[in-house]
Amino acid sequence: MGQLTTDQMEFLARRRRLARWWPVVGSLLLVVVVASVVWLFVRHPLLINPLALTSRVQAGTLPDSSLVILAVMLPVMSLACFIVLTAVILYGFSFFAIERRYQRLIKSVLEREPGGPGGRREEP
Numbered sequence: 001m002g003q004l005t006t007d008q009m010e011f012l013a014r015r016r017r018l019a020r021w022w023p024v025v026g027s028l029l030l031v032v033v034v035a036s037v038v039w040l041f042v043r044h045p046l047l048i049n050p051l052a053l054t055s056r057v058q059a060g061t062l063p064d065s066s067l068v069i070l071a072v073m074l075p076v077m078s079l080a081c082f083i084v085l086t087a088v089i090l091y092g093f094s095f096f097a098i099e100r101r102y103q104r105l106i107k108s109v110l111e112r113e114p115g116g117p118g119g120r121r122e123e124p
Contacts, residue, residue, distance in 0.1 A: 003112075008105055015102065046070060 004012070040048040046056065046066060053070070056062040 004105075004109065011101070011105065015098070047073065 037048065045052040046062075047070070053062075057067075
């Protein structure tokens with residue numbers, strides 16, 4: 001197999017480390033999101049449950065102070081959603097840039113290896 005540079009070895013080690021930690025980090029993030037949604041449904045349903053809000057508005061039992069808070073929260077939540085969406089898209093760009101680098105690294109190793117694409121094949 002072809003020799004890897006120190007930079008390439010560090011890159012692969014970093015990639016292995018991130019891949020090893022992702023199930024733990026991703027699971028924790030999912031638990032936090034689910035817990036937040038459940039907490040909002042239980043403690044502040046008007047902030048997350050459109051049916052509860054609609055029924056309170058139609059019944060006329062929604063205090064004006066709550067209506068003002070909800071009116072202010074809508075643009076904040078919309079901006080937060082767009083920020084999260086932008087972060088996900090930027091993360092995708094970052095992921096695919098790393099993946100392209102990874103593919104180039106693998107291709108360069110295979111091309112230097114005898115019998116690999118572009119390498120010399122040894123005849124038996």
